[in-house]
Amino acid sequence: MATDLVYRSLFTSAAPDLRHQAAELFAAWASGKGVPVTPAALLKGTNAEGWAEGVRRVAHGAAGSHVEKATGRKLHAALFRLQEFLPDGTTWTTSLRVAVPYEAEQQSLLPEEDRPDEALFGVDGHWPSRPWVWLDLEHDRAEGSAPVRPGSPRLIRDLLAAVEGTDASLPLTSDVLDITESHVGELCGWLFDSDRRVPVIVFSPDPETEEKQKRFADRLARDVTGVAVVVRLHSTTAAGAFSRRVGPHLQVYGGAMRAYLPGLMPNEPFPRRHRVLSAATMRALGQRSANAVRDQVLGLSTRRTPPASSALVRRALFRTSAERTVADRRPPTAQPPLFSAPFEPSVLPDLDPSPQVGDPSTRPAQPAVTESAEGHQLLRATLTLAGIDPSPVELADDPSDLASLEAERRALQQLLLATRLEVAAPAKLVEANEEIALLYAEVEELTAQLGEEQKVRAEIETLRYERDLGELDLADLERDNERLRARIRWLESELSVHQVHVAGQATPHEISLPTSVVEALELAADHLPLLVIGQTSDAAAGLDVHPQAERWALKIWQALAALNSYAEARATGTWSNSFLAWCQEPLSGGLAVPATWAALSESETTNSMPKLREARTFPVPPIVDPGRRLYMPAHVKIQQGGSPCPRIHFHDDAGGRSGRIYVGYVGDHLPTANFR
Numbered sequence: 001m002a003t004d005l006v007y008r009s010l011f012t013s014a015a016p017d018l019r020h021q022a023a024e025l026f027a028a029w030a031s032g033k034g035v036p037v038t039p040a041a042l043l044k045g046t047n048a049e050g051w052a053e054g055v056r057r058v059a060h061g062a063a064g065s066h067v068e069k070a071t072g073r074k075l076h077a078a079l080f081r082l083q084e085f086l087p088d089g090t091t092w093t094t095s096l097r098v099a100v101p102y103e104a105e106q107q108s109l110l111p112e113e114d115r116p117d118e119a120l121f122g123v124d125g126h127w128p129s130r131p132w133v134w135l136d137l138e139h140d141r142a143e144g145s146a147p148v149r150p151g152s153p154r155l156i157r158d159l160l161a162a163v164e165g166t167d168a169s170l171p172l173t174s175d176v177l178d179i180t181e182s183h184v185g186e187l188c189g190w191l192f193d194s195d196r197r198v199p200v201i202v203f204s205p206d207p208e209t210e211e212k213q214k215r216f217a218d219r220l221a222r223d224v225t226g227v228a229v230v231v232r233l234h235s236t237t238a239a240g241a242f243s244r245r246v247g248p249h250l251q252v253y254g255g256a257m258r259a260y261l262p263g264l265m266p267n268e269p270f271p272r273r274h275r276v277l278s279a280a281t282m283r284a285l286g287q288r289s290a291n292a293v294r295d296q297v298l299g300l301s302t303r304r305t306p307p308a309s310s311a312l313v314r315r316a317l318f319r320t321s322a323e324r325t326v327a328d329r330r331p332p333t334a335q336p337p338l339f340s341a342p343f344e345p346s347v348l349p350d351l352d353p354s355p356q357v358g359d360p361s362t363r364p365a366q367p368a369v370t371e372s373a374e375g376h377q378l379l380r381a382t383l384t385l386a387g388i389d390p391s392p393v394e395l396a397d398d399p400s401d402l403a404s405l406e407a408e409r410r411a412l413q414q415l416l417l418a419t420r421l422e423v424a425a426p427a428k429l430v431e432a433n434e435e436i437a438l439l440y441a442e443v444e445e446l447t448a449q450l451g452e453e454q455k456v457r458a459e460i461e462t463l464r465y466e467r468d469l470g471e472l473d474l475a476d477l478e479r480d481n482e483r484l485r486a487r488i489r490w491l492e493s494e495l496s497v498h499q500v501h502v503a504g505q506a507t508p509h510e511i512s513l514p515t516s517v518v519e520a521l522e523l524a525a526d527h528l529p530l531l532v533i534g535q536t537s538d539a540a541a542g543l544d545v546h547p548q549a550e551r552w553a554l555k556i557w558q559a560l561a562a563l564n565s566y567a568e569a570r571a572t573g574t575w576s577n578s579f580l581a582w583c584q585e586p587l588s589g590g591l592a593v594p595a596t597w598a599a600l601s602e603s604e605t606t607n608s609m610p611k612l613r614e615a616r617t618f619p620v621p622p623i624v625d626p627g628r629r630l631y632m633p634a635h636v637k638i639q640q641g642g643s644p645c646p647r648i649h650f651h652d653d654a655g656g657r658s659g660r661i662y663v664g665y666v667g668d669h670l671p672t673a674n675f676r
Contacts, residue, residue, distance in 0.1 A: 004147045005302045007137035009156050009226030010197070011165035011172050012130040019043075019063070019078045021163055022098045022133065026080040029155045030059045035082065037061075042080050045320070056085040064320030066312050068127065075127070076100045077313040091140040094153060099313045100131045126308035133159060134307060135226065149298045151223035160226060167229075168195035174225040176217045180234045184241045187231060191246070191260050197304065199259050199297055203232045204239045206255025206279050213255065216282065216290055223294040227301035228259075255279030259293070261300075272550055281518050281544070284537070292541045305456060373399040379412050388415060466642035470548075473640065476594065513557065515550050517543045517646075520557040521666060528560055530567035530654065532662045534618050539667025543646055552638055552646050556666060558593055559636040559648055563661050565591035570654035579634070579652060593636065602633040605673045615671055616649055618664025624653050632664045645669040 015021060023039035030037050034052030041048065042061030049058045060081040067074050077099050084092040135156055139148055157174045159165065165172045170190045179187050191200055201220065206213045214232070221230035233239040243251035249271040252258035257277045264274065282289045307313075373396065380390040393411040396404040511527055514520040517540040525533050543549055566582045569575035569590060575582060580600050586592035606612045613631055620630045630651055638646035649665040 002141055002143055004139045004141065005136060006139050006147065006149050007135075007152065007227065007298055008301045008304050009135045009152070010132065010304060010307065011160070011167055011226065012132045013163040013165045014130065015163035018100050018131045018133070018163060019076055019098050022096060022159065023061070023078065023080065025158050025162060026082075026096055026155065029158065030057070030082050033057055033082070033084070035059045043078065054087045058083045058085075062317045062320065064316035066316035066319070073127070074102045075309070075312055075316060076102070077316040079317050089142060093138040093140070094155065095136045095138070096155070097134040097310075097313060098131070099128055099307070099309060101128050127312070128307065128309040132307055133163070133165060134310070135159070149295045151294060151298070152225040152227065156226040157222070165226075167198045168193045170196055170198065170200070170229055172198070172226060172229060174222055176214075176221045177229065177231045178234045179231055179238055179242075181238045181241045184238060184245055187242065188245050190229075191264050192266055194263070196262050199228045199261050199300065201228055201230045201257060201259050201293070201297075202242075202252055203230070203257050204252045204255055205233055205236055208255070209279075209283065216287075219287070220290050220293060223290070224297045228297045250274065252276060257282065257293075259297070275544070275546075275549060276515070277544065278516070281516060281541070284518070288538050289541055292544065295542070296546060303459070306452075373405065376405065376408055376412070379409070383412065383416060390415065470642075480594065514553045517541070517549060517553045517556055517666065520553045520560065523557060524560045524564075524663075528564035530564050530571065530660055531560060532660050534662065534664045536664065536666045539665060542667060543644060546644060555638045556646070556648065558591075559597065559638065560663070562591045562593045563650065563663075567654040567659070567661050571659050576655070596640075597637050599637060600634045603672070607633065609673065612671060612673070616665070618649065618662075620651060620662050620664075621658070623658050624651065624656070624662065630662075632662075643669075
């Protein structure tokens with residue numbers, strides 16, 4: 001099984017009694033799915049199970065508190081979890097965590113240096129300034145199956161409607177926020193808030209398809225509830241005011257949609273990372289573009305790190321769970337303790353273990369003890385009832401001998417004291433064992449926390465690896481760019497020798513370069529006649545929502561133009577070798593891409609596995625193959641590594657009957673034996 005985190009929402013709320021409100025909403029949501037559970041049961045840590053339509057569901061709850069001894073402030077925490085076991089063997093897990101901090105009424109009177117236990121067992125975590133709610137949705141799927149992003153769960157929509165969550169100054173809601181001209185300043189305040197951690201998706205007005213855009217925005221707002229906010233500029237007047245406020249580098253207009261990522265600044269140094277999806281692209285793709293934006297936003301949400309105070313929450317929850325576990329394992333007490341607690345009256349008179357030394361005149365007065373044989377018999381009976389055998393103490397021979405009676409009484413006292421010590425020692429041992437059990441539980445939690453931190457570090461290393469690849473890729477592009485500029489300068493100088501001056505002149509029939517992958521495919525269909533682009537718009541649109549989409553679009557356009565240039569050379573008979581050989585040494589004036597981009601085959605494993613071959617089999621006309629479908633192992637590597645990792649798969653029939661190149665796929669890396 002492979003576990004995917006498909007959704008993560010983090011927000012703050014000033015709602016009173018947040019923990020109990022969350023418990024009520026979670027219980028109602030779980031009960032609606034067939035799990036009979038109450039808020040009180042969840043907060044007490046009681047589990048519940050239910051079946052509905054072949055799906056087994058199990059609800060768990062936990063609640064606890066953590067007190068900071070240095071200040072006396074308290075943190076109340078709760079965890080609610082619902083696991084859904086589907087008939088196909090997959091599992092969906094929804095986890096809801098709540099943290100509610102409370103300031104202390106008065107500072108602790110115990111100085112810091114007098115608390116060595118905090119130095120040894122303190123938690124390295126930041127105290128939350130406001131209550132927060134953290135919801136995760138995880139999917140355990142079968143190995144080899146594609147990840148699924150179903151959109152925001154209904155629970156998060158119910159929560160935000162009830163407790164009014166916010167991300168910094170940005171209100172989170174499942175509705176589209178209509179922004180009029182008078183509210184543009186408030187929108188800009190949200191966009192440029194340095195503490196904002198969720199994207200803001202802004203739609204500009206589209207008079208041609210106003211109702212369709214409204215339905216599009218409503219559906220998108222519902223799908224990204226809790227992880228993004230969808231805004232719609234109400235009119236062209238509002239759009240104009242917004243463009244003036246943010247400047248030409250950050251504006252959105254003409255019915256387009258723009259996703260403003262966190263960290264936006266008024267003098268944004270990288271405005272292109274805030275992707276624009278044109279109205280034409282959205283109209284062409286319809287709901288598919290909304291799905292692509294949704295998947296990208298949900299993917300970004302899973303990269304958010306837990307709150308800094310999550311360690312405190314985990315300790316509070318685990319401590320409470322460990323205490324409950326230890327209490328459940330403790331055998332029940334059959335009868336009340338036989339011996340009194342310290343500082344309580346004893347059943348025996350004058351029970352003083354300390355020896356009396358010093359001058360009798362300086363000793364404190366002791367209560368008078370009346371020695372009698374009857375009283376000693378009562379003491380012996382009391383010891384016997386307490387489970388102590390008094391027979392080792394000899395009876396006084398003479399009931400009238402006060403000295404022997406006193407000796408007997410003191411012997412009985414010593415026997416009782418010895419027995420009390422023997423009883424107290426196991427009690428202390430039990431207490432120590434309980435504390436050890438709690439510490440072991442905390443060690444288990446810290447181990448789990450360490451595993452999560454290691455996972456985050458692994459993700460950071462992956463991002464660093466992708467960044468390094470991007471830097472290498474950029475270096476290669478800059479090198480190629482400089483080489484082409486040098487060649488242009490040389491050609492211009494050669495033309496100048498023949499008194500032909502072209503420097504500074506516009507290139508005839510110059511094509512505007514694409515800003516999205518979908519635009520690159522549209523340009524190819526219009527301007528590259530020897531290419532046949534297949535039905536790959538959906539996969540291409542999935543790339544357009546990523547920050548690197550414009551760079552990928554340029555590289556995809558270069559690759560398609562190189563394929564067309566190669567096909568032209570094959571058609572004219574000036575070239576008879578492969579596309580890879582063409583890229584290694586193209587003809588003068590021919591377009592090519594670096595040879596490291598081109599690959600004419602797949603690995604032996606991919607070629608031999610039917611499932612992997614099928615993923616690379618695409619439609620072609622009967623002139624190419626009578627079966628109308630063909631395996632296309634040849635591909636162009638738009639990016640060398642990372643995720644997404646765009647690819648172009650094609651079939652080269654430039655030297656065949658059709659004289660064309662058939663592009664079957666443009667999109668993210670297709671599955672391999674090691675890459676799913």
